[in-house]
Amino acid sequence: MSSTVTESADQPTGSATTADAPVTRAEYCAVAVADAFAGDGESIASAFGTIPAIGVRLARLTVAPDLLLTDGEAHFVSGTWQIGADPHATEGVVVEGWSPFRTIFDLVWHGKRHVMMIPVQIDGHGNTNISAIGDYAQPKVQLLGVRGAPGNSVYHPTSYWVPNHSTRTFVPTVDMVSGVGTDSARAAGPAASAYHDLRRVVTNLAVLDFGGPDGALRLLSLHPGVTLEEVRAATGCDLHVEGEVPATREPSAEELRLIREVIDPRSLRDREIPA
């Protein structure tokens, strides 16, 4: 990759792109996202949000080289392009297939896809809400609608990205179950649980999964600088904690280089997760 990127007004000056600058929270999050896709093979990685977009591109360059990524419109594309850039205007990016919504819908139900969605609410078993807050007949806040969350969550691996880990997001019960949690899948029977596979929840504070008793939300690691008490206070649902919780792993020098110089040289990650 060339280094001809022009300095833009929004680019933090100086240290953000130098190799020895301290690792930012956004970078810990991006690496944790990449780890969530590790070993996925020839699977479609669909990512919502800036950090997940960085994470899946990083994963394809490191731990999951066979991932399929789309241009966000209707094509599978190989190669790597910068966050905020047009893949079709990027040298080395090649269209490798046609992926209109019709095809994506087939491939969702086929199962070789791993999505990372952004829930507005999530509970202690991974039920998530992107539909409506409050009374369903007359919501306090109408959101996007369930979109593909019900199907995604029962047909293929599903992870979540929570850029603002708080008691508003992690709630005892969600108002409208859009993405299906571990308890709901079990209760709905074998057809719902056959391919149900909740993987990770990456937040701005921590990494979690559903490896607790009976598919309960479990704390896997704390991002450096975050305390267990802080996460507990920001989590409004039950949280399973086993023994000493490790720190989220350090990015390698190569991962930092890829994030800072190849994938996100404009540091758009700092807008989602301020340094």
Added chain:
Amino acid sequence: MADKTLTARDAVSRLEPGMTIGIGGWGSRRKPMALVREILRSDLRDLTIVSYGGPDVGLLCAAGKVRKVVFGFVSLDSIALDPHFRAARQRGAVEVAEYDEGMLQWGLYAAGIRLPFLPTRAGLGSDVLKHNPDLKLVQDPYGTEQLVAMPPLRLDAALVHMNRADAQGNGQFLGPDPYFDDLYCLAADQAFMSCERIVPTAELSAAGHSATIKINRQLVAGVVETPNGAHFTSCAPDYERDEAFQREYVKAAGDPQAWAKFEKRYLSGTEDDYQAAVAARAEEVA
């Protein structure tokens, strides 16, 4: 062969209050907005709208045309939410049937190929089942699983917008994605297709691979030429979404007075008036 060309007004005159109308496109992409605007000018009301929703749903809700929305999402893509749909829901002004977006496809497909249902796992374990109490499960006759039996979403009429069409009703998409427009036509008693340009049939096959002529004439009751007719949604490669106009739409929707001004400027006249106002706006900004 029959010449099916007609005006937007004639097409909308064939619709009736209380009808179930499917609207093609996706979010804020290739929506038949000229036909939607014609509905805004009509006396139609109490409509049930089936849509991968965008500003079509928002505008119809704002004008009080909608009794019920059948949807999986309503979004403007570059702006996450449509403000009018949001407001209508938060006032309790519209009923909804909310499905997973794959279930919506299945419902249109079941209607199109005349099946009583199509089975799917989508919906199981979610509150889609709770809020659509009419949805039933079906037993796999070969095995043991219980699946959702998605019923047909039969449409009284479908409205879609294509890049090109011929006068007989063959329709062509030239952008990246056909969306589900052919399924809407398949599911409808009568489908009206607007397009950027009506051309001789031979120009369709010359413009692209025959796979892009996604809609065939037996599915189409009427063809309407509406240049810039998807505005302000995208209609690639003819034009991209008018992002500045969409922002103005969203901003105006947040305030009754601003919305009244928006309506007066853009929505009070004919389609020609609309297009003139849009052109004048573009001049002002430039």
